[in-house]
Amino acid sequence: MDKMVPYPSGAIVPERDLDKKPILETHHLGIDFGGLTAVDEFSLTVGRTEICGLIGPNGAGKTTVFNMLTNVYQPTRGTILLDGKPTAGKTTAQVNRMGIARTFQNIRLFSNMSVLDNVKVGLHNSIKEGFIPSVTHLFGYRKAEKTSTERALELLDFFSMADLAKVQAGSLPYGAQRRLEIVRALATNPGIILLDEPAAGMNPSETAELMENIRRIRDTFQISVMLIEHDMNLVMNICEGICVLDHGKIIAKGTPDEIKSNPAVIEAYLGKKKEAEDSAEG
Amino acid sequence: MKKYRDLSKYARTNLKAYGLVIIAFAILFPLQSAGMLSNSLNGQLIPICVYIVLAISLNLTVGISGELSLGHAGFMSVGAFSGVIAAASLQDAVSFEPLRLVFVIITGGIFAGIAGLLIGIPVLRLRGDYLAIVTLAFGEIIKNIINCLYVGIDGSGLHFSVKNTSSLGMSGGRIILNGPQGAVGITKIASFTAGFVLILFTLFIVINLIYSRSGRAITAIRDNRIAAESVGISITKYKLTAFITSAALAGMAGALYAMNFSTIAAKKFDFNTSILILVFVVLGGMGNILGSIIATTVLYILPEMLREIGDYRMLIYAIVLILVMLLTNSSRAKQMAVSLETKIKNILRKNKNGSGEVTDNG
Numbered sequence: 001m002d003k004m005v006p007y008p009s010g011a012i013v014p015e016r017d018l019d020k021k022p023i024l025e026t027h028h029l030g031i032d033f034g035g036l037t038a039v040d041e042f043s044l045t046v047g048r049t050e051i052c053g054l055i056g057p058n059g060a061g062k063t064t065v066f067n068m069l070t071n072v073y074q075p076t077r078g079t080i081l082l083d084g085k086p087t088a089g090k091t092t093a094q095v096n097r098m099g100i101a102r103t104f105q106n107i108r109l110f111s112n113m114s115v116l117d118n119v120k121v122g123l124h125n126s127i128k129e130g131f132i133p134s135v136t137h138l139f140g141y142r143k144a145e146k147t148s149t150e151r152a153l154e155l156l157d158f159f160s161m162a163d164l165a166k167v168q169a170g171s172l173p174y175g176a177q178r179r180l181e182i183v184r185a186l187a188t189n190p191g192i193i194l195l196d197e198p199a200a201g202m203n204p205s206e207t208a209e210l211m212e213n214i215r216r217i218r219d220t221f222q223i224s225v226m227l228i229e230h231d232m233n234l235v236m237n238i239c240e241g242i243c244v245l246d247h248g249k250i251i252a253k254g255t256p257d258e259i260k261s262n263p264a265v266i267e268a269y270l271g272k273k274k275e276a277e278d279s280a281e282g
Numbered sequence: 283m284k285k286y287r288d289l290s291k292y293a294r295t296n297l298k299a300y301g302l303v304i305i306a307f308a309i310l311f312p313l314q315s316a317g318m319l320s321n322s323l324n325g326q327l328i329p330i331c332v333y334i335v336l337a338i339s340l341n342l343t344v345g346i347s348g349e350l351s352l353g354h355a356g357f358m359s360v361g362a363f364s365g366v367i368a369a370a371s372l373q374d375a376v377s378f379e380p381l382r383l384v385f386v387i388i389t390g391g392i393f394a395g396i397a398g399l400l401i402g403i404p405v406l407r408l409r410g411d412y413l414a415i416v417t418l419a420f421g422e423i424i425k426n427i428i429n430c431l432y433v434g435i436d437g438s439g440l441h442f443s444v445k446n447t448s449s450l451g452m453s454g455g456r457i458i459l460n461g462p463q464g465a466v467g468i469t470k471i472a473s474f475t476a477g478f479v480l481i482l483f484t485l486f487i488v489i490n491l492i493y494s495r496s497g498r499a500i501t502a503i504r505d506n507r508i509a510a511e512s513v514g515i516s517i518t519k520y521k522l523t524a525f526i527t528s529a530a531l532a533g534m535a536g537a538l539y540a541m542n543f544s545t546i547a548a549k550k551f552d553f554n555t556s557i558l559i560l561v562f563v564v565l566g567g568m569g570n571i572l573g574s575i576i577a578t579t580v581l582y583i584l585p586e587m588l589r590e591i592g593d594y595r596m597l598i599y600a601i602v603l604i605l606v607m608l609l610t611n612s613s614r615a616k617q618m619a620v621s622l623e624t625k626i627k628n629i630l631r632k633n634k635n636g637s638g639e640v641t642d643n644g
Contacts, residue, residue: 070512096514108509110502121502124495125514131523134494135487141494148495188513
């Protein structure tokens with residue numbers, strides 16, 4: 001790479017209103033699938049520029065929470081306030097435009113498209129271009145296309161991926177695919193980004209780089225980050241607040257230190273002392 | 283150089299399509315004007331143009347947007363019959379035939395586009411097989427509606443009826459659409475040049491659309507619907523965009539098609555026609571515009587060329603279809619094609635250099 005951009009230009013980092021109002025609030029959120037209550041009484045507040053971790057054993061309902069926050073599932077009970085506004089009844093696309101972006105546990109890239117085009121799809125709502133310019137390639141098409149290419153490259157450059165711009169997204173190595181998903185989510189200009197197991201399948205050095213990137217995203221773009229992760233080293237190192245979920249209910253909330261010493265959390269992860277001994281014998 | 287690189291994908295795949303069409307026209311047009319083409323080929327030129335436009339437009343729905351639509355002939359027929367009515371209405375007002383043809387084609391496109399919108403809103407909520415079934419039904423419904431439609435024109439304007447010609451209540455004038463007999467007494471104003479221009483127009487619209495913000499949104503929805511939604515793309519809007527554009531282009535092709543015959547009936551635009559167009563698209567390659575053009579031309583001419591062998595014609599046609607499908611899908615065949623290509627290149631290079639040294643790439 002011939003040029004390094006330590007911080008992106010004003011074009012891709014919009015001004016943010018960092019007042020005390022939290023970016024995301026949920027009140028008594030719950031969802032039932034048939035007779036099964038997957039998540040219940042989920043109340044959480046994520047502050048501006050906060051990095052918040054959502055942890056819990058497998059099947060605790062973490063991804064279900066993400067799906068409710070992005071309206072992939074409509075919650076059965078409770079309310080979600082995004083930037084103070086309720087998201088009930090909105091589509092996933094509309095909720096994204098309100099300022100929430102996400103990545104997926106099993107990577108969902110547009111694998112037949114180039115890396116650059118993936119990011120440009122992310123910029124879809126930031127740079128408008130009507131149907132007539134689209135089919136004629138006139139009337140402002142070039143300008144819109146140029147701006148979106150420039151911004152996409154700038155975003156890619158921020159993650160040292162600009163030289164991969166023309167590569168087909170599906171042929172990228174695993175770590176780069178995960179990074180690209182984050183870039184694409186950031187391109188939608190969110191106020192909060194939800195990362196679903198961003199470190200899954202990564203080696204320790206990649207994980208360290210990811211931690212650095214998450215901090216840089218928060219500091220540079222001035223947004224909040226909420227992440228689901230099983231790598232406790234990562235969670236304890238970068239999260240300011242942690243929320244522990246078990247069997248669809250919040251069993252603990254607090255700072256990393258509080259969580260580490262919380263007996264309920266230890267029990268959820270390791271089982272009761274008696275059971276642990278039993279299983280050790282068995 | 284850099285600019286070329288940026289454009290390379292766009293240029294390489296699609297300028298070829300423009301180039302092929304322009305070269306074919308440049309060769310065929312003088313031959314046609316000089317009367318050097320056989321009667322059967324001469325009569326096929328305009329239908330081939332029409333089917334190329336239909337294949338490209340269906341490729342937008344099936345290949346680019348990834349929705350299996352089996353009602354393309356329905357849009358074609360909406361375009362054809364609205365075109366016929368427009369042609370009859372404009373007969374006296376616009377005496378310059380090419381200009382009238384332009385109006386007719388535009389009318390066909392607009393009405394088919396409206397039909398696309400009306401069908402698309404409910405239908406695009408469905409996915410996969412269900413969408414295919416409903417579009418299939420739509421094609422049949424359109425056919426049956428036009429089958430019982432009577433339209434006539436006289437001094438006071440257009441008259442419509444669904445009963446019979448006598449209930450049109452006309453004073454003099456003439457019948458344009460005569461129920462099951464279809465459109466009668468069409469003045470043939472279609473020309474090969476018009477077909478050529480329509481292909482170029484279709485290529486322009488479809489290729490530009492693919493390489494634009496809307497096109498990226500459409501392919502993103504096809505590649506991963508959930509991810510596309512998560513980055514704020516409205517699924518309905520872009521599916522409709524692709525569907526309506528495709529329908530409008532099919533309508534234009536239909537209008538041109540109707541202007542090539544003196545009579546045309548609704549039963550021409552049946553399920554078989556829809557499938558025929560789909561065969562062109564599938565064999566040309568999903569999302570491959572150049573492929574659609576070549577497949578249409580070859581597969582349209584093939585049955586005519588095989589006419590001499592009579593009953594075995596459709597057998598050969600079917601075998602060709604199966605072989606093409608097998609060969610384009612097998613990785614072994616692709617390897618063989620690549621190795622054959624390198625061998626030919628080596629032979630050419632050897633001849634050029636004049637030396638006996640051979641590098642074995644086999």
